Amino acid sequence: MTIELYSWATPNGHKVHIMLEELGLAYNVHPINIGAGDQFKPEFLKISPNNKMPAIVDPEGPDGKPISLFESGAILIYLAEKHGKLLSNEPRERYTTLQWLMWQMGGLGPMLGQAHHFRNYAPERIEYAYNRYTNEANRLYGVLDKRLGETRFLAGDNYSIADIAAWPWMRRPENQGVDRDALPNYKRWFEEIAARPAVERGVKVLEDLRSEGFDDKARDILFGAGQYARR
Template identity: 65%
Template sequence: MIDLYTWPTPNGHKIHIALEEMGLAYAVHAVDIGEGDQFKPEFLKISPNNRIPAIVDQDGPKGKPLSLFESGAILIYLAEKTGQLLAPSGNARYIAVTWLMFQMGNIGPMLGQTHHFRTYAPEKIPYAIERYTNEAKRLYGVLDRRLGEAEYLAGDYSIADIATFPWLRSWERQGVTLSDHRNVERWFHTIEARPAVQRGLQVLADRGNKQQPFTDRQREILFGRTQYERR
């Protein structure tokens, strides 16, 4: 059994989808990031960077529990544990890992900044909005070129696609028109239709802010001094 500590965000959905695709048994533990659950000592023992998702595999290597944080690391671990969605060796493996790292180093951080300055920042800063919106469009272009060459990011469906897909669900909020990127649009709807993806997106679907404005308290927890307190 895998204990999954998560919240319905793009990074959380990566692991929800992977667990469903791989057919692994898991128990969900909600970490309400708007209420500050990510700063509780018991969670910090598992995820010292106070970020979701995190897992504890009660049947880890040699039958011993293993805790992991960072969604990319979790995806690689789950793929290797099950022998699914990541080639064991060779070029196919390295291509998948390359596109996974592209998501971790570019798609997630840059689209996250786009969301922040377009939607959440208390002050609308035109320079920041333009900078990150343009970067979002550039990254969609990178994906579109790749997906004009291959059906999926690594050729075959893999953890690279699982990592990237949840971040593109909010394309409108990123200032992007999906139909301007026809290869991404084809890929997106293909993945969206997968039964395991649909099940993964339902994990904690009744929670989260559901696009509602954050309260002042939630804003302070997520973006204010609470985030930067020494622990």
């Protein structure tokens, strides 16, 4: 059966694109143009009530009936468990993978997103925010670099959903105020994952539809009052 994927070419979107490619699953892509406000359409909110992409609909859920899922981390766990890949059943490795997945979901993604916003999208430079999130980005890259000095991948010797979750957020460290050349273990890990055919395919999904920069309408939808209107 074919997965219905609702996504856009963002780090969170690329997590699921890569996962689907790694598993070799068939999927239909439904673009959710977040700059145009597609995430607020009623039909998408039925699938993703938090108005965030990505989301999926699997026509063959756990009980044989369709299931919809939002939150990229939950989607990665679901697909890994269903297909028996990229999340170990061995308890120690499994929980190590899940803790690094939660590290990405709760810390790396949100903090790098803030660093990227205040360094690149904020209408004016706010020194406190600029420094706070740049420093936190560097700290988090340092945590990952130290970990990868001890293991090949985040959860150990095996590539897993923890790596799939973290990697798309770390494609452009310079935009987050981070010097990649100061992080040799990160560089080794990043380049190894970037060379995987499924990753190469995954990051191309919807890339041709995404444009650089935002017009006034997109800025309002993404960063202004349009983002916070109750729906």
